[in-house]
Amino acid sequence: MKEYLFLFTVTPVQLFIAQARKTQDLCAGSALLSHFCRRCLHTVQERYQGQIVFPLPEMEFLPNRFLAVLEGEDDESMREIGERLEEDLRSEVRRIAEVILDTLNLPEPGGVRQQTEDYFRFFWAFSSLECGYEKAYRSVERLLGQAKSVRPFKQSSSEPGRKCSLTGEQTALFYRSKGRPPAYLSKSALKLPSHVPAKYMAEGEALGAVGFIKRCAELYLRDQASGAERGNSFPSTCRIALSDAYARLADKDAALAEQVEKDFDDELVFYFKEIGAYPQGKMPSPPSPVAANDWAAAWGVYTGLKRYEIRFSPYYAILVFDGDSMGKWLSGQRLTPGVSLRDFHRELSLALSQFARRAARDILVNSRGVTVYAGGDDFLGLVNLSSLMEILKALRSEFDRLDFSAYSPDKLTFSAGVAIAHYKTPLGIALNWARRMEKEAKEPESGKDALGLAVVKHSGETVKTVGPWRSGDETWLTDDIQVILKNLDEDFSDSFITIFGREFRPLSQEQDDPKNTSGHLDEMVRSELRRLLLRSYSGAEQDKRTRSDLLWNVLSRDYIRLKRLDSFLDFLEVVRFLSREAVPRVIKNQGA
Numbered sequence: 311m312k313e314y315l316f317l318f319t320v321t322p323v324q325l326f327i328a329q330a331r332k333t334q335d336l337c338a339g340s341a342l343l344s345h346f347c348r349r350c351l352h353t354v355q356e357r358y359q360g361q362i363v364f365p366l367p368e369m370e371f372l373p374n375r376f377l378a379v380l381e382g383e384d385d386e387s388m389r390e391i392g393e394r395l396e397e398d399l400r401s402e403v404r405r406i407a408e409v410i411l412d413t414l415n416l417p418e419p420g421g422v423r424q425q426t427e428d429y430f431r432f433f434w435a436f437s438s439l440e441c442g443y444e445k446a447y448r449s450v451e452r453l454l455g456q457a458k459s460v461r462p463f464k465q466s467s468s469e470p471g472r473k474c475s476l477t478g479e480q481t482a483l484f485y486r487s488k489g490r491p492p493a494y495l496s497k498s499a500l501k502l503p504s505h506v507p508a509k510y511m512a513e514g515e516a517l518g519a520v521g522f523i524k525r526c527a528e529l530y531l532r533d534q535a536s537g538a539e540r541g542n543s544f545p546s547t548c549r550i551a552l553s554d555a556y557a558r559l560a561d562k563d564a565a566l567a568e569q570v571e572k573d574f575d576d577e578l579v580f581y582f583k584e585i586g587a588y589p590q591g592k593m594p595s596p597p598s599p600v601a602a603n604d605w606a607a608a609w610g611v612y613t614g615l616k617r618y619e620i621r622f623s624p625y626y627a628i629l630v631f632d633g634d635s636m637g638k639w640l641s642g643q644r645l646t647p648g649v650s651l652r653d654f655h656r657e658l659s660l661a662l663s664q665f666a667r668r669a670a671r672d673i674l675v676n677s678r679g680v681t682v683y684a685g686g687d688d689f690l691g692l693v694n695l696s697s698l699m700e701i702l703k704a705l706r707s708e709f710d711r712l713d714f715s716a717y718s719p720d721k722l723t724f725s726a727g728v729a730i731a732h733y734k735t736p737l738g739i740a741l742n743w744a745r746r747m748e749k750e751a752k753e754p755e756s757g758k759d760a761l762g763l764a765v766v767k768h769s770g771e772t773v774k775t776v777g778p779w780r781s782g783d784e785t786w787l788t789d790d791i792q793v794i795l796k797n798l799d800e801d802f803s804d805s806f807i808t809i810f811g812r813e814f815r816p817l818s819q820e821q822d823d824p825k826n827t828s829g830h831l832d833e834m835v836r837s838e839l840r841r842l843l844l845r846s847y848s849g850a851e852q853d854k855r856t857r858s859d860l861l862w863n864v865l866s867r868d869y870i871r872l873k874r875l876d877s878f879l880d881f882l883e884v885v886r887f888l889s890r891e892a893v894p895r896v897i898k899n900q901g902a
Contacts, residue, residue, distance in 0.1 A: 352367070399430070511525065840859075
């Protein structure tokens with residue numbers, strides 16, 4: 311028997327997860343991919359007695375790929391294993407669809423099987439270990455990359471008509487409508503009866519087979535060892551935006567503490583705020599489509615927030631991060647010559663699994679937010695704004711604890727992307743912005759090991775900035791942001807940001823001018839910042855100079871950290887937005 315290195319992957323990944331209208335869809339995409347990987351790992355271990363190199367099968371969240379050492383008589387035996395794993399997963403997708411339909415007591419519309427089989431692609435490669443582990447690993451990575459680059463094209467045979475509300479690709483096969491069916495529906499589309507809960511499909515929605523499987527995934531996964539019960543209670547973006555305010559309300563009022571734990575329509579809290587409902591007055595009458603229980607519960611929470619002067623925001627954050635240069639680490643290019651790549655892979659798998667567990671269970675918890683996926687070197691989570699800077703630093707600091715000094719003189723780092731979005735912003739748009747900021751943080755000019763922040767305003771405007779996690783003196787960008795926010799919350803007006811931007815935005819291109827060799831623009835920036843800070847201070851007169859100098863030092867450091875004036879101006883705009891939306895502060899007067 312010969313030993314082989316075997317690499318297997320499921321696609322699509324980011325697209326499958328990002329095709330979401332609710333956090334329920336986002337969670338289900340992650341849970342399904344973890345389930346597919348877990349099923350493969352179980353088969354490899356139980357049926358083929360394979361040794362899993364990565365990931366650790368015990369991880370709560372699993373990536374879309376795995377690496378294993380298998381034994382076989384020849385190459386043909388490896389091909390048989392790959393084909394068997396592929397067919398097992400195709401059968402599993404069909405079974406998931408069948409169980410969901412049986413559970414909901416629904417017939418299977420024509421086209422379900424074809425859509426599920428056409429959506430997922432499985433790629434695998436193997437290489438004999440006779441040439442050594444390092445060469446075998448590079449070989450399977452190269453072979454897998456070649457297979458993906460020449461993936462077979464299959465002509466779509468889906469009939470014309472309305473497309474899935476989630477994927478936007480497949481023909482809709484399930485819909486919900488009280489009146490006449492929506493236009494352009496497929497003839498085989500199934501109208502959902504009233505006994506199917508609304509959380510699986512809202513009025514006016516139409517889903518294809520893959521979209522319907524994602525939306526209803528909990529019906530299958532809750533009974534599996536992969537245990538995705540998470541989908542049953544995954545909070546909405548609205549509740550994540552409100553979670554910190556709810557936690558503070560619960561600390562002040564025991565009765566309301568029970569109320570905020572219950573399931574009700576959180577958007578009604580913002581509705582009352584938007585219509586300017588007077589909290590001491592009579593509860594307004596609910597519109598006919600709104601359930602009376604939801605209306606009363608939301609009114610009680612809204613009046614409690616106003617009574618205790620607790621500020622709340624409709625914005626939340628999507629956080630994604632990914633290890634820097636992971637391809638070079640995994641291939642051994644970052645390792646000290648002579649060390650065992652196989653041993654490093656085992657150590658890396660163990661360390662990343664422990665980090666993922668701590669990130670999901672100890673850092674992003676309770677009112678801070680929720681973890682969608684934590685695979686070790688990559689992460690996806692939804693975060694309440696009030697905890698964002700604290701969470702970012704905690705995750706990056708925890709990642710710093712990973713010690714691979716026995717294998718490399720280099721330090722493993724990660725770059726993160728954050729999109730701050732209104733809870734009504736389509737989830738896919740917000741997630742795409744987070745991915746985009748992660749990509750910008752990894753670009754050469756950013757130097758990797760960086761943080762990208764984008765504010766996607768409800769008005770449609772977007773402001774973004776990218777900077778390194780730490781500067782030369784080891785001060786954290788997140789700490790600096792918190793210091794600036796604290797000062798804006800207390801004794802400084804954000805007018806200095808407005809005036810500074812108006813003065814220097816036209817000069818931002820001058821920084822690239824060859825005549826700027828003496829750095830005269832940098833001196834202008836520092837001098838004007840100091841003057842504007844003194845003017846915007848409203849605290850005790852005896853502290854004016856000291857407080858202004860302290861804040862000036864922080865801003866000057868960030869100006870140097872960000873390297874460019876236009877980047878610094880964008881940074882200030884992001885901070886100003888956070889000061890208005892994220893900092894918990896007492897409402898000084900009614901209507902503030």
